[in-house]
Amino acid sequence: MSSRPSTSANTAIVLWAVLGVIALLSQAIVRLLPRALEPVLDGSLGALGILAYVASIVAFAYSEGHRGFAQRFSPRVVVRALKLAERRGWLIAIAPLMAMGLVHGTRRRLIGSWVLLGGIVTLVLLVRLLPQPWRGAVDAGVVVGLSWGVIATLVLMIKALRGQVPDTDPELPARA
Secondary structure, three states: OOOOOOOHHHHHHHHHHHHHHHHHHHHHHHHHHHHHHHHHHOOOOOHHHHHHHHHHHHHHHHHHHHHHHHHHHHHHHHHHHHHHHHHOOHHHHHHHHHHOOOOOOOHHHHHHHHHHHHHHHHHHHHHOOOOOOHHHHHHHHHHHHHHHHHHHHHHHHHHHHOOOOOOOOOOOOOOO
């Protein structure tokens, strides 16, 4: 099990890894927010559009925000960042990718992370084809889910820096 960083260099590595992941998530939020707000701001939402917005926000808040980020992704990001800070090495250069499980993981973790990334890219491309207000509804849900993820990751990182490390398997390969 990882523990809080013991040196300022280790803390810097954890910050680079976790804040790098948060920056990637935040970039997606900033890109999606204008599309999500478009039908709301231009007044083109009818009753069905409002229902779609509410349903999308609730569904994504629970499935992506709570279950996906708060319970799985965010704790693993923090624990992997702590492990990287303990072990050091060349992976520090790509610490956010390592923290996300895209490099240096168990076979299962690597396959899962890359398949998930491919699925997300595919869904992004498909959602782009939707007309408003349906695209806005989906984008609003995604913005809420990603925002939940940013907050969960930030809170878990702060707790870990104070010594409250999540009890999560980092899914790292066995040492050779």
